[in-house]
Amino acid sequence: MAAQENALNDPIIMCEDVHKWFDDFHVLKGITTSFQKGERAVICGPSGSGKSTFIRTLNRLEEHQRGTIIIDGVELTDDLRNINLIRQEVGMVFQQFNLFPHLTNLENITLGPIRVRKLTRTEAEEVALSLLERVDIADQAYKYPAEISGGQQQRVAIARALAMEPKIMLFDEPTSALDPEMISEVLDVMRELAHSGMTMLVVTHEMGFAREVADRVMFFDEGVVIEEAAPADFFDNPQHERTKLFISQTLQH
Amino acid sequence: MEEQGLTQEIKPPVSTKGPGRWLKENLFNTWYNTILTCLALVFLFFAFKGFLTWAFTEAEWGVIPANFRLFMVGSYPQEQIWRVWTAIYILSVLMGLSAGLWGGLILRFVVVLSGVWFISALLPFDFELSTRGWCLGAIAMIAVSFFLGRDRTSLRSWILGGWILSFPVIMVVLRGFGENGVLTSRWGGLLLTLILAISGIVVSFPLGVFLALCRQSKLPVIRWVSTTYIEMVRGVPLITILFMGNVLIPIFMPGFDINQVLRMMLCLIFFSAAYMAENVRGGLQGVPRGQHEAAQAVGLNYVQTTLFIVLPQALRSVIPAIVGQFIALFKDTSLVSVIGLIDLLGVARSILANPKWLGLQAEVYLFVAFIYFVFCYAMSYASQDIETDLGVGKH
Ligand SMILES: Nc1ncnc2c1ncn2[C@@H]1O[C@H](COP(=O)(O)OP(=O)(O)OP(=O)(O)O)[C@@H](O)[C@H]1O
Numbered sequence A: 001m002a003a004q005e006n007a008l009n010d011p012i013i014m015c016e017d018v019h020k021w022f023d024d025f026h027v028l029k030g031i032t033t034s035f036q037k038g039e040r041a042v043i044c045g046p047s048g049s050g051k052s053t054f055i056r057t058l059n060r061l062e063e064h065q066r067g068t069i070i071i072d073g074v075e076l077t078d079d080l081r082n083i084n085l086i087r088q089e090v091g092m093v094f095q096q097f098n099l100f101p102h103l104t105n106l107e108n109i110t111l112g113p114i115r116v117r118k119l120t121r122t123e124a125e126e127v128a129l130s131l132l133e134r135v136d137i138a139d140q141a142y143k144y145p146a147e148i149s150g151g152q153q154q155r156v157a158i159a160r161a162l163a164m165e166p167k168i169m170l171f172d173e174p175t176s177a178l179d180p181e182m183i184s185e186v187l188d189v190m191r192e193l194a195h196s197g198m199t200m201l202v203v204t205h206e207m208g209f210a211r212e213v214a215d216r217v218m219f220f221d222e223g224v225v226i227e228e229a230a231p232a233d234f235f236d237n238p239q240h241e242r243t244k245l246f247i248s249q250t251l252q253h
Numbered sequence B: 001m002e003e004q005g006l007t008q009e010i011k012p013p014v015s016t017k018g019p020g021r022w023l024k025e026n027l028f029n030t031w032y033n034t035i036l037t038c039l040a041l042v043f044l045f046f047a048f049k050g051f052l053t054w055a056f057t058e059a060e061w062g063v064i065p066a067n068f069r070l071f072m073v074g075s076y077p078q079e080q081i082w083r084v085w086t087a088i089y090i091l092s093v094l095m096g097l098s099a100g101l102w103g104g105l106i107l108r109f110v111v112v113l114s115g116v117w118f119i120s121a122l123l124p125f126d127f128e129l130s131t132r133g134w135c136l137g138a139i140a141m142i143a144v145s146f147f148l149g150r151d152r153t154s155l156r157s158w159i160l161g162g163w164i165l166s167f168p169v170i171m172v173v174l175r176g177f178g179e180n181g182v183l184t185s186r187w188g189g190l191l192l193t194l195i196l197a198i199s200g201i202v203v204s205f206p207l208g209v210f211l212a213l214c215r216q217s218k219l220p221v222i223r224w225v226s227t228t229y230i231e232m233v234r235g236v237p238l239i240t241i242l243f244m245g246n247v248l249i250p251i252f253m254p255g256f257d258i259n260q261v262l263r264m265m266l267c268l269i270f271f272s273a274a275y276m277a278e279n280v281r282g283g284l285q286g287v288p289r290g291q292h293e294a295a296q297a298v299g300l301n302y303v304q305t306t307l308f309i310v311l312p313q314a315l316r317s318v319i320p321a322i323v324g325q326f327i328a329l330f331k332d333t334s335l336v337s338v339i340g341l342i343d344l345l346g347v348a349r350s351i352l353a354n355p356k357w358l359g360l361q362a363e364v365y366l367f368v369a370f371i372y373f374v375f376c377y378a379m380s381y382a383s384q385d386i387e388t389d390l391g392v393g394k395h
């Protein structure tokens, strides 16, 4: 309920009837929702339900074919200038980290600030080092991604996104590719980020994290949002049969 | 006590491999391997014995020094030879500066080069004194510029600019102006081979990268044009392209006086670029989609993504294929003799056509093969070195 009241205040992301097809395959079937500044939303749902596709349309890694998406007052269209503006405001963290293997961790982080935000190298390195400090791996700055663990790579990837000073952070299953003992170090960083007031959309199956951090949990199935609610309501009092089934299944594992 | 024993550090077993052990493990480890090794040794012995006897008793190596100038520069006029040396000196200065600044591979290269100049200056043939002087001068140029460039990072962009300008400048130096200069029809020998090979490599590489990018373009017209070009060039033998270029280029570009050297240069560039494009495309396809997406997600545009993320990864994964193409191009320059240019191989053939040197095919072709080999091997060596430097396969 709280989420709905807030949505009236200051939406930073507005989606209106968003549709997406891959060829003939209807992946997103009319998503209408909005997220306000500082909101932390967790998106969950069965595999293939369109969760990744949805958050990827928000920074135009995927193009939507119907409906409107407005990010911080700018509508996502074919206009390349708008796309670049929005990409600077929206950071993204991938399941497979996608660090640039030919650059050191530090260079991975400084690349965007130097080339896009036009900082000098010294300024960018200062920013990068303080971010590495923040995600607790300052000592790995001059190594290459292949030389550090998965959990550390994902933290570099988070630092890389933060270096662009985004207003919104998208996470697509950031811990799914990690060994169990590394999951918590990444979740800690995300928790800290959430407390700092960042707007975050997180696709994850980490229900503990959702319960603790999220303002809202959204449940996707077959390209539609079946149910959305504050985590307490969502987990303890799900309305839909599918949601109930999904929750009981995920909690078993 | 036992606990302590368990946690004691264990050193890796010391490897005791001497040469004797190596021989035993690799050449004589089984009875059939032993037989093979012995057979190979017998074969090598007879082959080498025959060759060495010939090389030291029968061969008339005098043909090489007697025609050394022809091998090096063809019929480039003697009184203008300072132009060639000027070109060499320009390159020496650039190489010396680069060696001082970057060290590593290029430093090793100039050391070897200085050695070659030094030996050349001392060769016991009847060179003119001036040639020996020029050789020593080249060493001096390298040495002086090496110390000038030493750790002078501020010179970096100047040196890079110098390299880019060096090619046109050297062409002008070699050609001179009008009647007082040296017509390109008189360029020949190793000089011509190197000019064709270097221009081919230096221009076809970026052109190939560009074609490969076009072939992956989202715009159908660009993709289509590039694909057609690549497939057409790859479907025609180089020798045909050289013949066609020789007659067609003047027709396509009337009003420009395009000499034969330039025509062959263009043909080699266009030919090599098509193959280069396919090599590069292989590398481009190997870059995972996630890399493009991550680059876009931090806000890089297409050009930046290509320059900073995609190409560095694509190119280093195909360094061996690219250098293979460079080497192939170097050797393919020998085909320009079909339209009458006298490159290194052409010189060899014209010498052999001279009754004075009749029957010395073996000596002359061996020498020519040796020169080709030295340059091609240098490229191969450099490519391995660059791969190690970039940590290919490691990160
Ligand atoms: N590039 C593509 N081309 C064609 N179909 C695609 C493409 N990307 C995704 N799909 C399909 O779209 C559907 C939704 O994919 P999406 O990746 O959004 O699911 P998801 O909810 O993130 O699932 P998961 O939990 O497995 O990551 C899937 O059936 C998938 O096969």
Ligand SMILES: [Mg+2]
Pocket: A051, A052, A053, A172, A173
């Ligand atoms: Mg997904």
